[in-house]
Amino acid sequence: MKISTKGRYGLTIMIELARHNGSGPVSLKTIATDNNLSEHYLEQLVAPLRNACLVKSVRGAYGGYVLAKDPSEITAGDIIRILEGPITPVEGIEDEEPAKQQLWIRIRDAVKNVLDTTTLDDLRKHGDDDRQDPHMFYI
Template sequence: MKISTKGRYGLTIMIALAKKYGEGPTPLKWIAKENNLSEHYLEQLASPLRNAGLIQSVRGAYGGYKLPRKPEEITAGDVIRVLEGPIMFVEGIENEEPSKQALWLKITEAVKNVLDNTTLADLIQEHEEPKDAYMFYI
């Protein structure tokens, strides 16, 4: 499974809105500028996120988007499924031999587990930790 720019930028939108949770609506123009992304592309991603109930739009001069639920209640899996479709590491595994099927299913379940147990609040917290905390030396 490869996460495209749709999934990556969709998570960027969601993380930005999570950081602003409780502060009112945030314009996509601001998110695009802060992350050096195309506002037009973010608008295309906002529509399916809104239709899925992951974000709400607020119209008007001070409008934008906001989360309808707490960041702790929205997972990375929610976002990725809306923008990328079902989480499946390998397609067509029914034609594989049983030992390979088992491996592909384990990998798929592991990926689903990470995505479904990582909330927007977790992503904000990880973003704020120092980058060198994740450095590994061999």
């Protein structure tokens, strides 16, 4: 299974919203500028996320998007399935010989496990750790 830009950029949107969770809506323009992405493409990706009730839109001059749930309640698997479809390493697993079928099932289950046990809160925290200067000393 190859995750396309839909899944990758969708995760970017959701991680950015998780980072700003509780501090008001974030515009797609801000997310696009901060991550050097196409705002128009992000608009296409946020629609299915909104339809799946993972994000809410806020209208107005200071509008944008906010998470519809707590970041600890949304998994990477939720986002990937909405934007990419079912998680399958190969098509037609049922037609494979038993040895290969078991391999593909194990791979699928391992990927599902990682995606379904990684929350937006986990991803947000990991990103925050990376942004800290490891050479900064406080006295």
